[in-house]
Amino acid sequence: MTAASAGAIPAAEPDASRAAAGALARPSVWVRAYLAVSALVLLLMMALGVLLRLAQAGSVALSADWFYRVLTLHGVGMVGISGLAGVAVMWHFLGRHVALTQGVFVANLALFLLGVVLLFAPVLFAGYAGAWTFLYPLPQRSGGAWSTGAAALHLAGLLVVGVGFLLVHLETARAILARYGSLSRALGWPLLFGGSAPAPPAAVVASTMVLIVNTLGLAAGAVILVMSIVGALVPGFTFDALLAKNLIFFFGHVFINASIYMAVIAVYEILPVYAGRPWKVSRVFLAAWSAAVVMVATVYPHHLLMDFAMPKWALVMGQVVSYASGVPVLLVTAYGALRLVQRSGLRWDAASRLLLLGVFGWSAGMIPAVIDGTIAVNRVMHNTQWVPGHFHFYLLLGLVPMILGFMAFTSAGGRHADSGVGRGAFWGFVAGGLGVILSFLAAGARGVPRRFAAHLESWQLFDSVGAVAGALVVACVGVLVAGFLASLRAADGDA
Amino acid sequence: MQQLALWLTLIGVAALAAIFAAVARGASQRGVPERAPAGGERLRGWLFAAAGAAFVPITALSLGALPYGAPPEDAVIVEAVGHQWYWELSRTTVPAHGPVVFRVRSADVNHGFAVYDPDMRVVGQTQAMPGYENQLVLRFERPGSYRILCLEYCGSVHHGMQAALEVVEESR
Numbered sequence: 001m002t003a004a005s006a007g008a009i010p011a012a013e014p015d016a017s018r019a020a021a022g023a024l025a026r027p028s029v030w031v032r033a034y035l036a037v038s039a040l041v042l043l044l045m046m047a048l049g050v051l052l053r054l055a056q057a058g059s060v061a062l063s064a065d066w067f068y069r070v071l072t073l074h075g076v077g078m079v080g081i082s083g084l085a086g087v088a089v090m091w092h093f094l095g096r097h098v099a100l101t102q103g104v105f106v107a108n109l110a111l112f113l114l115g116v117v118l119l120f121a122p123v124l125f126a127g128y129a130g131a132w133t134f135l136y137p138l139p140q141r142s143g144g145a146w147s148t149g150a151a152a153l154h155l156a157g158l159l160v161v162g163v164g165f166l167l168v169h170l171e172t173a174r175a176i177l178a179r180y181g182s183l184s185r186a187l188g189w190p191l192l193f194g195g196s197a198p199a200p201p202a203a204v205v206a207s208t209m210v211l212i213v214n215t216l217g218l219a220a221g222a223v224i225l226v227m228s229i230v231g232a233l234v235p236g237f238t239f240d241a242l243l244a245k246n247l248i249f250f251f252g253h254v255f256i257n258a259s260i261y262m263a264v265i266a267v268y269e270i271l272p273v274y275a276g277r278p279w280k281v282s283r284v285f286l287a288a289w290s291a292a293v294v295m296v297a298t299v300y301p302h303h304l305l306m307d308f309a310m311p312k313w314a315l316v317m318g319q320v321v322s323y324a325s326g327v328p329v330l331l332v333t334a335y336g337a338l339r340l341v342q343r344s345g346l347r348w349d350a351a352s353r354l355l356l357l358g359v360f361g362w363s364a365g366m367i368p369a370v371i372d373g374t375i376a377v378n379r380v381m382h383n384t385q386w387v388p389g390h391f392h393f394y395l396l397l398g399l400v401p402m403i404l405g406f407m408a409f410t411s412a413g414g415r416h417a418d419s420g421v422g423r424g425a426f427w428g429f430v431a432g433g434l435g436v437i438l439s440f441l442a443a444g445a446r447g448v449p450r451r452f453a454a455h456l457e458s459w460q461l462f463d464s465v466g467a468v469a470g471a472l473v474v475a476c477v478g479v480l481v482a483g484f485l486a487s488l489r490a491a492d493g494d495a
Numbered sequence: 496m497q498q499l500a501l502w503l504t505l506i507g508v509a510a511l512a513a514i515f516a517a518v519a520r521g522a523s524q525r526g527v528p529e530r531a532p533a534g535g536e537r538l539r540g541w542l543f544a545a546a547g548a549a550f551v552p553i554t555a556l557s558l559g560a561l562p563y564g565a566p567p568e569d570a571v572i573v574e575a576v577g578h579q580w581y582w583e584l585s586r587t588t589v590p591a592h593g594p595v596v597f598r599v600r601s602a603d604v605n606h607g608f609a610v611y612d613p614d615m616r617v618v619g620q621t622q623a624m625p626g627y628e629n630q631l632v633l634r635f636e637r638p639g640s641y642r643i644l645c646l647e648y649c650g651s652v653h654h655g656m657q658a659a660l661e662v663v664e665e666s667r
Contacts, residue, residue, distance in 0.1 A: 065651050131648050137625065138604045138650060143579040145651040241605065241625045275522075284539070306607070307622045308629040312563050320554060327546050331539060334511075338518045339535045343526030360515045367507040371500050374557050380496050380617040383607050383646035445501040447616045449609075449646050452654040456615070 024273060025410050027092050030105055032488055034088035035407055037109070038081050039481040041116075042400070045077040046477060050470040053439075056455045057463035065145065067453035068129035075132030076119055079256055080161055082395065084112055085403040086262030087168055090210065092406075093203040093269045098175040104167050111164030118157025126150035131451070133252060134158070136224070136244035140232040148232040155232065159225045165255075166218045169211040176208055183208055187293075188286035199281035202268035209289050210258045213296045217254025220247045242309055249303040257296050260362060260394065263402040267337060267355050270409050274352040275344035279336065288328035295325040302373040306382045315375065322373030326366040334363040349418040350480065353426050354405030361397025361433070365390055368441060383451075385462070386444025389437055396473070397433045404480050411487030421479060428476035435469025497616065562619070566596035566632045575599045575643075577606035577623035580652035582643055588661045591638045597631040599623045607646030610660065613639035620646055635662040 027035070048070050055062035055070075062070070091105055122128035127146040130139040139151035173183070180186040180200065186208040190197035200208075224247035231237050272279045301318030304310050337359045346352060368390035372381055381387075408417070443462035448455070455463060574585035575597045583602075589595045599608045601623040609620035610633060618641075621629040635641070645656035 064654065068648075068651055068653070129651065133648075135605050135647070138648075141579070141604050143603075143650045143652070242627060245605070245624075306620055306629075307624065307627075308563050308631075309624065309627040312561070315563070316558060316561075319558070323550060323554065327543070331542055331546065335535075335539055335542070338515065341522040342518050343521050343524050345525035346522040348523060356515070356519060360511065364508045364511050367511070368500070368504045371503060375562070376557050376560055377496060377500050379562050379619055381500060382620060383609075384617065386500070441501060441504060445497040447497070447611060449644060449654075451648040454654045458615070 022413060022415075024096075024269065025413050025415075027088075027410050028095075028102070030102060030109065031088050031092045032410070034084060034091075034105075034109060035403075035410070036485065036488060037113070038085035038088065038403060039407065039484060041077060041081040042085070042403075043474065043478060043481060045074055045081065046470070046474045048074040048077070050467055050474060053463050053467035053470055055453070057460050057467050058455070058457075059464065059467065062453075064453035065127065065129070068131070068451075069123050069127065071451060072123055072129045072131050073120065076158070077116075078395070079132055079252075079259075080112070080116070080119075082259040082263075082399055083165060083255060084109075086259040086399070087165065089266045089403065089406050090172070090203070090207050090262040091168070093265050094172060094175075094207045097201050097204050098172075098179045100175050101171055104171040108164035108168045111160050111167075115157045115159075115161035115164070118160060119154055120157075122146070122150035122154040122157075126153075128154050130154065133248060134225075134228060135248060136228055136241055137231065137238070139228055152229050152232040155225050155229045159222060159229070162218050162221050162225070166215065166222075169215045169218070172207050172211050173215070176204065176211070180204070183212065187290050188281065189290070192283055192286040192290065199286065202279055202281050202285070203265045205281065205286060205289050206261055206265050206268070209293050209296075210261050212293050213254050214258040216297060217251050217258065221251030221255070224248055224251065242307065245304060245307065246300075250297075250300045253300040253303060254296055256391075256395075260399050260402075261292070261296075263358070263399045263406075264333060264362070266402050266406040266409075267333070267359055270351060270405065271337060271340055271355050274347050274349075275340050277340055277344055279340060285332055285336070288332040292325070292328055295321050295328075299325055299373075302378075305373075305375050305378040319373055319375050322370055326370050329366050330363050334359050349408070349412070350422045350426060350483075351405045351409035351412065351417070353423075354401040354408055354480075357426075357430065358398050358400075358402035358405060361401060362394045362399070365392075365394030365398055368393065380447075381444060383449060384444040385440045385448045385450050387450055389440030389444050392433075392440060393437050396436060397430070400477070401429075404477070404484075407484040408480065411484040413487075422483070425476040425479035428472055429480065432469045432472030432476060436466055436473060439463070439466035439469060562621075562631070564632070566630055567594045570594035570596040570632065573597045575608055575623070577601040577603075577608065577645065577649075577656070579603050579650050580645070580656040582608075582645075582656065582658035584643075584658055584660070587659060588663055589635065591635050591662050591664055593634065595633050595635065597621070597633070599629045599631060600627070601625045604649050605647045606649050606656065607644075609644050609646040611642045611644060612637065613641065615642070622647060638662045638664050 054060040055067055128150040140148050176186045186200055186204050188200050188205055191199050224244055227239055268279045299321040301314045302322045305315055371377055439462045448459045571589050576583040599621050606623040608623050610618050612618050619631055619633045621631040641660040641662055643658040643660055645653055
């Protein structure tokens with residue numbers, strides 16, 4: 001949606017509110033650069049996802065070797081770009097409340113781009129296909145498919161990307177501490193525990209939660225990455241596979257969740273503009289975000305429920321915390337968003353539709369995720385296509401529309417912007433997204449394994465449905481993103 | 496179990512979608528512009544209470560049948576070792592109706608030891624991990640040809656890492 005196609009603002013809207021919305025919708029050139037990179041990589045990775053489904057459907061000839069290489073690119077690319085886009089949202093809104101150093105933001109983008117080269121080159125030119133989970137000791141024991149040097153280079157790329165994100169969180173920590181004095185104040189604890197202190201803005205609360213958990217996650221990731229790189233380069237250097245698995249899933253779980261928690265800041269900041277009501281930072285809100293710090297950091301054993309060698313208490317904790325973690329999402333963010341927009345005179349356009357869809361997708365995705373986090377269910381569903389079914393729910397229809405909503409809002413300059421093409425692309429995206437997700441969930445219930453290069457004929461109907469739905473998603477996201485990219489050109493022209 | 500999971504998901508998602516659709520339909524109408532309609536906090540309180548009340552019985556019920564217990568002493572033992580990219584099994588025929596314990600290990604990388612019934616539905620699984628032994632206890636009530644698939648990505652022939660397991664009526 002371009003600024004040129006923006007519709008008129010209702011005459012009743014106060015000038016001050018309009019000005020505030022305009023300021024909110026004017027990101028810096030570096031935020032726009034982040035979003036442009038995110039848009040392009042997102043589209044490319046989505047296209048690779050469709051290619052994988054076409055290959056499983058038997059509609060495209062893709063060797064097993066290349067299937068797993070594309071799978072590795074799709075996974076690592078999607079996780080990385082989710083984080084990058086999430087950082088763009090967080091930086092933009094947090095920067096309105098604390099003084100951030102832009103150099104760190106630029107350095108993260110530079111490290112990300114360097115990391116992408118290091119990540120992709122071994123896959124494209126040296127056959128590396130260790131999946132984004134780089135589960136030890138697969139990177140260094142490929143059965144002859146790739147060299148240990150290729151594995152080390154790819155893992156070094158992940159390390160470089162991780163260092164960039166760590167710098168961002170250290171910078172947000174510095175800026176938040178400079179303004180609020182302590183992380184507990186930034187989480188609103190003085191108000192939460194009975195005081196009368198003013199509540200910090202939602203963007204500050206969310207950014208503080210994210211910096212705590214993601215710093216821990218990235219540190220764990222750095223440890224296992226360095227261990228794996230040394231393991232790849234030094235023959236005979238081995239370590240405990242279960243410890244490695246714990247570190248990897250702690251890092252991976254925390255990182256992708258932190259990406260969603262950064263992206264949801266767009267909902268807290270933009271939806272109120274459309275609803276004409278503030279998002280109230282209540283004690284319930286603060287309690288939920290503080291609880292999320294603990295839950296995001298402790299729930300990761302639900303990825304290890306089929307590792308019977310794990311301590312039993314840790315696995316039970318994984319299930320219990322998994323259940324509990326759905327409550328803040330549903331009863332704080334989803335409920336809060338619905339209450340915010342209910343009979344508010346909301347202005348519907350691409351941004352408001354996408355942001356509310358993002359809240360729905362995030363909440364709805366919790367349902368199959370929590371079910372999968374039940375040990376008795378996980379026993380027959382783990383590593384089937386049920387898993388991509390639930391994570392595509394809260395990423396494809398949760399995080400992605402939050403990012404696209406932010407793009408739509410900024411590309412329209414905060415003005416009401418709607419068009420028939422935009423509406424069509426939105427509903428096509430919803431239909432395609434649901435098709436992708438339901439094809440995975442139905443296949444998972446049928447026992448179809450995830451990450452299989454070759455499928456039985458009886459499984460290929462799910463794959464075909466997923467491929468068609470995925471192609472629809474790519475086309476519709478392409479339309480939505482084109483409006484954003486066109487607005488960048490217009491902004492350059494204005495400058 | 497799988498069908499129950501699917502139906503619970505579909506019903507839950509449909510209910511949530513209906514709520515979002517209902518609120519979205521009325522969102523463009525103007526109620527009390529400056530704040531959300533009254534009564535919401537009380538309703539949220541009730542929803543928190545309901546979630547808390549449901550949490551205890553659901554958790555207790557679902558934790559009643561964990562797959563982590565010690566195997567029965569009279570179980571038939573199958574040694575299973577995962578290699579890139581094949582399964583090495585100490586026996587490929589097991590009796591129906593009695594307990595069977597699979598002692599699952601790996602000779603190289605992580606694998607997923609998943610047993611599929613003749614209809615290609617998962618009946619149980621555990622991870623095969625270097626340096627560890629995981630014991631999977633199953634009781635096959637239905638004789639027939641079962642398959643073992645690797646459910647943990649393990650490299651370029653991961654999808655081909657399969658084995659056959661016959662479940663027969665004969666005595667052990």
